[in-house]
Amino acid sequence: MEHLLDKPTQLAMIQPVTDAIYAINGKWKLPILICLSFEKMRFGQIANDIPNITDRMLSKELRELEANRLVKRTIFDSGPVKIEYSLTDHGRSLHDVIIALHNWGVEHRKVIFKH
């Protein structure tokens, strides 16, 4: 990215990047998405996998992720009602972002903690 792009192109990147950040912002959205990237899960399972998240936050974040079409909520009311959360195709398309964040996060930790 160093001098590969001209200035207008560079500035034009800001909006999509901002859009992306807004869709995954907050403390819990990525953890939730990572959980769901493995398998579809029920509310309580997600809460178990993510330390310290409260029901209120999990509920709130799930609704926002649904509004942004990253997560799908499915109700099975055969017998006892059961609700499952899963990624949409669009949610799965975050894969590259998550990998990039993960790789950078590992390096970042080294930089911050080595001195």
Place this chain on the structure above:
Amino acid sequence: MEHLLDKPTQLAMIQPVTDAIYAINGKWKLPILICLSFEKMRFGQIANDIPNITDRMLSKELRELEANRLVKRTIFDSGPVKIEYSLTDHGRSLHDVIIALHNWGVEHRKVIFKH
């Protein structure tokens, strides 16, 4: 990422991703980093390139980016004092993250607006 990783591996990813998110969180950090990825800049230039940012926020975010070693602040006091901000190597290493966010952001906009 779909069923390629086992559960413990998946959960272990959460921390580095959270670290990364924290380093670039807030409304303005990515826009600032994108600006600086083109060239080193002075305070006022950055403020001009990023619509609506206030001096207070720019100042605050720059200090946080410096603390996280993403941005370097250089003072030239030859004659009139001049201050330049530039990316560190570590800041430049965010390139892949920014590209991934950008690519996904473009698709996200399509998904959201096509209804």
Place this chain on the structure above:
DNA sequence: CCGCATCCTTATAGATACTG
């Protein structure tokens, strides 16, 4: 022109209790 300090408002997150 560059940037910080103060004050103020809004947004986000947490604790706790409670419901169908």
Place this chain on the structure above:
DNA sequence: CAGTATCTATAAGGATGCGG
């Protein structure tokens, strides 16, 4: 189990003005 309601604490962001 899968949440909601209420209330409080903290963080993020904005307006404005000052000083080098």
